Amino acid sequence: MAKSALRFRDSVAAYEQLRAKISKGDYAPVYLLMGEERFFIDRLCDQLAEHVLSPEEQAFNQTTVYGKDSDAGQVINLCRQLPMMGRFQVVIVREAQQLRQLEKLSLYTQQPSPTTLLVLCHKEKSVDKRSALYKSCQQKGVVFESVRPRDYEISAWLQEFVRTAGFTIDQKAMAMLTDHLGTDLSKIENELHKLTVSLPEGRRQITDRDIERNIGISKDFNNFELCNAVLARDTARALMIADHFSRNPKDNPLLLTIMALFSQFKDLFVINYLMWMTRHRQKPFPSDVELMRILHKSNTFAIDQLKKVAPAWPNRKVFEILGLMREYDAKSKGVDTGGASDGELLRELLLKIFLL
Numbered sequence: 423m424a425k426s427a428l429r430f431r432d433s434v435a436a437y438e439q440l441r442a443k444i445s446k447g448d449y450a451p452v453y454l455l456m457g458e459e460r461f462f463i464d465r466l467c468d469q470l471a472e473h474v475l476s477p478e479e480q481a482f483n484q485t486t487v488y489g490k491d492s493d494a495g496q497v498i499n500l501c502r503q504l505p506m507m508g509r510f511q512v513v514i515v516r517e518a519q520q521l522r523q524l525e526k527l528s529l530y531t532q533q534p535s536p537t538t539l540l541v542l543c544h545k546e547k548s549v550d551k552r553s554a555l556y557k558s559c560q561q562k563g564v565v566f567e568s569v570r571p572r573d574y575e576i577s578a579w580l581q582e583f584v585r586t587a588g589f590t591i592d593q594k595a596m597a598m599l600t601d602h603l604g605t606d607l608s609k610i611e612n613e614l615h616k617l618t619v620s621l622p623e624g625r626r627q628i629t630d631r632d633i634e635r636n637i638g639i640s641k642d643f644n645n646f647e648l649c650n651a652v653l654a655r656d657t658a659r660a661l662m663i664a665d666h667f668s669r670n671p672k673d674n675p676l677l678l679t680i681m682a683l684f685s686q687f688k689d690l691f692v693i694n695y696l697m698w699m700t701r702h703r704q705k706p707f708p709s710d711v712e713l714m715r716i717l718h719k720s721n722t723f724a725i726d727q728l729k730k731v732a733p734a735w736p737n738r739k740v741f742e743i744l745g746l747m748r749e750y751d752a753k754s755k756g757v758d759t760g761g762a763s764d765g766e767l768l769r770e771l772l773l774k775i776f777l778l
């Protein structure tokens with residue numbers, strides 16, 4: 423099956439629109455919630471489970487089944503029942519990707535009952551868009567496709583997520599959080615919830631100290647600080663951070679560190695190229711807003727930092743460093759390490775960078 427053309431930002435926009443409709447009571451008879459990113463699927467399913475029926479009605483008219491324990495025939499029989507003392511019944515199928523004879527659900531979704539809301543949570547992958555099930559859900563109900571974010575898309579989403587919750591988060595705290603948790607939106611939400619409830623009453627700003635205190639990520643020894651030390655050519659500081667990483671390898675995987683460094687030097691390469699085009703081709707240098715779009719950044723602070731250090735890193739050197747990154751990316755996966763530990767590989771990489 424062809425890869426979806428949808429992007430993460432499309433999923434975010436569709437998610438917000440669908441949440442608004444559900445909040446207003448604008449329901450559909452069938453919801454096919456599908457895709458790789460579980461977070462949006464779970465949130466939408468929970469909203470439908472809590473919003474459509476009152477707590478009293480849920481006892482009689484809401485049924486939840488799990489795909490591995492059910493088949494399409496059982497789900498269809500549930501959907502064709504009439505609600506007891508209410509307008510609707512809600513049938514939720516969690517882990518629908520495990521449902522036996524899933525495609526046979528199209529026998530129901532082609533003509534769904536007006537008194538039943540069927541919610542299909544199909545995770546890990548999307549339903550085949552050529553199938554009768556997909557086409558009937560799209561025609562008779564709502565199809566939501568949840569796309570997993572890429573690394574560069576997390577910061578913008580996180581900033582908006584925090585703002586919607588009534589807080590703000592500084593750049594360093596955001597980098598620490600995303601470096602530690604990656605692109606797992608559910609983990610990020612859980613950690614943020616624990617963090618926000620632990621903040622002093624009345625404070626709405628999340629800082630690097632809060633991250634360190636409540637999530638256990640060092641504010642001084644992390645990939646954000648390592649990248650800053652490398653770009654500033656602070657050899658002693660960079661090696662001190664690398665030493666900390668070597669003593670805490672589980673919390674600081676070499677692969678994630680190399681990815682963070684690669685991203686910084688890739689951005690420098692682009693900045694230097696744009697500066698060269700301005701000097702030699704009289705092309706106007708992009709505004710900070712345009713640079714944010716080009717480099718997938720969510721704020722001008724990161725742009726200002728890159729522009730400041732760019733002259734110290736000409737593209738001749740940056741190109742060699744990117745080659746080193748590819749080499750050590752392979753080593754971080756066990757290729758030609760010569761028996762060296764991750765800590766030794768990182769120190770070796772940093773020294774090669776500083777000697778260029």
